[in-house]
Amino acid sequence: MKKEIRKQEILVLLYRIFLAYFFYQIARLLFWYFNKDLIKVDSVSEYIKLAYHGIAFDTTAILYVNALFILLSLLPLVINTKKGFQKVLFWIYFITNGVAYGMNFGDFIYYKFSQARLTSAVFQVAEHESNVSQTLMISIGQHPFVFIWYVILMALWVFLYKKIKIEERKPVQLIPYFIFSILTLCITTVLVVGGIRGDFKHSTRPINMVDATRFVANPLQGNVVLNSTFSFFRTLNTNNFKEVHFVDEKYIDENVQPYKVYDRKVENRPNIVIFIVESFGREYSGAFNKEKNIKDYVSYTPFMDSLAGQSLIFPNAFANGRQSIHGMSSVLAGIPSLTDAFTGSPYSNQKIQSIVSVCNDLGYDTSFYHGAPNGSMGFLGFGNILGFKHYFGKTEYNHDEDFDGMWAIWDEPFLQYFAKNVGKKQPFMTTVFTASSHHPFKIPEKYNDKFKKGKIEMHEPIQYTDYAIKKYFETAKKEPWFHNTIFVFTGDHTNQIYYPEYEKAMNRFAVPLIFYSPNPDYQLKGVNPEMAQQTDIYPTLADLIGYNKPIRSWGRSLVSDKDYSSIIVNSDGSTEQFMIGNYIYRFDGKDIVGVYDKADLGLEKNLIKELKTPEVEKGKQTAKAWYQDYMNRVINRKLN
Structure with a gap:
């Protein structure tokens, strides 16, 4: 041939x-x-x-x-x-x-x-x-x-x-x-x-x-x-969880401060209700956009806007992950998800200190509610790891006629069930994960003409969820536990974007954060412009209920006078992103690859070659120190 x-x-x-x-x-x-x-x-x-x-x-x-x-x-x-x-x-x-x-x-x-x-x-x-x-x-x-x-x-x-x-x-x-x-x-x-x-x-x-x-x-x-x-x-069979060494432990203790202690004294411990609202991006809510100067802005959450006026809110808060399960670990356990999600790693099944374990230690009745089939999104499994005493899903709700046909029980009936089912034992700590504000962006047929369509598909279902939360409060206010309860609202992650402001890279993680209580003793009122994140929720609540032992947390209490450093963390799926002081740092697992001014939320101008100031050099070191501590604690099972 x-x-x-x-x-x-x-x-x-x-x-x-x-x-x-x-x-x-x-x-x-x-x-x-x-x-x-x-x-x-x-x-x-x-x-x-x-x-x-x-x-x-x-x-x-x-x-x-x-x-x-x-x-x-x-x-x-x-x-x-x-x-x-x-x-x-x-x-x-x-x-x-x-x-x-x-x-x-x-x-x-x-x-x-x-x-x-x-x-x-x-x-x-x-x-x-x-x-x-x-x-x-x-x-x-x-x-x-x-x-x-x-x-x-x-x-x-x-x-x-x-x-x-x-x-x-x-x-x-x-x-x-x-x-x-x-x-x-x-x-x-x-x-x-x-x-x-x-x-x-x-x-x-x-x-x-x-x-x-x-x-x-x-x-x-x-x-x-x-x-x-x-x-x-x-990304098949990858495991980006690897121990690294950039700094000594003393630097971590002084600058990352993985353990916090709060000394608030509380006699009558409050109940806690955490709302993790599906796809609740900050873009949709007018209360969080008053100072953003967005042309022709329209809010799609009238009830949440009114509630925010009676609450402590953070209009510069960020999610620590990109998926629903990431939101659960960030909000409840203060564990963000980096390039590889903690909840999908070989290390997720370990003893974890969280707001759930803290409340269990203090004798709270703890529960988790999600209207999807039990086990959906991995919530049941991770909820068991965190130590929830009770789980209520579609099975326990037991009225399939209210099923949306795709994901879960519609938000309005499920939140009514939620309002009436909690509080049998006090104090209680409970979390509800809503479901309706999600693809395929449908609402119950009976409400087809009730809400405005908006500019994108997401605008109609987020109005429905806002309405469902309003109806929830109408019911909850009648319950004996309502007055002495702290309510927290945030989104698990963002969703569809309409306004250019939220097209910016960091604003892809922009979620609302609300702390509300009808009890004035907790002083949860006002607008705090500081940078905040989902991982701050757990230490804030531990502080508010008077837990005085050390807590492992990369977040910080947002209502404490103690000056713990703020390090905002999330990942775009390929690099980790840190907001420290006046700058944003991007880290590839080995070194800092980008430095941006804090106002440059679009990450448009990389200043890494121009900025060599002491603040920037320390920021680089602190970002790497945070990453080192995260890997050490996750891999060596030191999250308790």
Whole structure:
């Protein structure tokens, strides 16, 4: 057999792999188009630069997916050019590439909610849900053009694949055929390994999601450089929980202050009711936007706005995670989620000090309410870890006629059940996680004409949830436990965005934070402009109920005179973000890669090369010290 016979196969193989590159670039363009309101690209040349740098990430993804196809195309099997064998290759190629390519189209829609490219964390969500297929079908129905684009492009891909075929030939000289094939396989293996790693240098680690931000002016543009296939495969079986050492323990004790002590004396301990409101972004609530100077601003939470006027509120509060389960660990246990979520890690099943354990120590009756099927979102399992004495879900509610058909019991009836079911024993500490303000953005049919549609899909269901909370208070006010109760309201994470102010990178984590009590003794009134976060809720409540023992918390009490440092923490899925003093720091697990002025919530101007002041240098050190302490406590099970 002449070398030219294999040369034909190699050239066709290169053409078929090139097609994958071509269609990945189309998917990249469509991803940006569907999310251009969230990811700003100022010019064609800037987009071309992002697309060019994306080739390295496309290479890794394409080679991951096509490794078997490439191997079978080059193996010296003698029958490689036969029609039957080529048909097998065709199906392997399009089944694997079709599935992988579809991942990118899913992100056209869900990037708006997740604010990050698809990762293997999707398994952590899916394993607790029974309606994944139903959710998928509804999403396709609501966004048909995404599916249509996918079908059209896959059809075009098949057409172009079939345009160039391999001519059937039988090898005559087998020894040259095998020698040439083995050499080709060896060279290809080296190229594939280098392509998957993103570099041929042995000393360089394989590229990961963090590397996408090396080439961008704004960290959010890293999501254009990436593709969803890459981010999914790169996060499979990953564990970014690794001990590090940047500073000594004395520095951590003095600057991170992982243990806090509050000495408030409380005789008649208050009840605690925590509302974690699904997808309650700060953008939706007028009480938190009075000083934001947003043109033509409209509030969609009239009741929460009125309640905020009687409460202590924090209009500059942030979530510590991107998913519902992240909100639960942040709010109740003061544990934020970084690049890898704590709740999905091998370390989540350990003894954890939290507002639940603190209340249990003080003799409180503790309970958790969520109207979804028991176990949904992982809440039941994590609730058991935290030590809730009671769990009330869809099973305990036991009225399936109030089920929304997708996620959970509608908020209004479930919150009525919640109001009437608590308080049988006092003092009590309870948490309710609402559900209705969520995709697919539906409300009960009887309210179809009650609320204004707003500018985005989220505006109508958040009004419904606000109304459900109003009705809850009408019922709760009649209960004997109401007067001596502290209520806390926050969102688990943000959702759809309408106003440009909330398109900014840090404002993707902007949630409301409200402390309310009808009892004036707790002095929960006013507007506090300080930076706050979900992890501050646990120490604040521990302080308010008079828990005087040391608490392990990376947050701080927001009502104490004690001067504990404020370190706001969250992650965009590839880097950790710290707000310390006057600056925002971005950390990639090894070093600080960005420094921004605190007012630059869009992370538009990286000052890391310009700023070398003592404050900035200490801020860098403190961010790394915080990360060191977090890893040490999580890995070595020191969260109690």
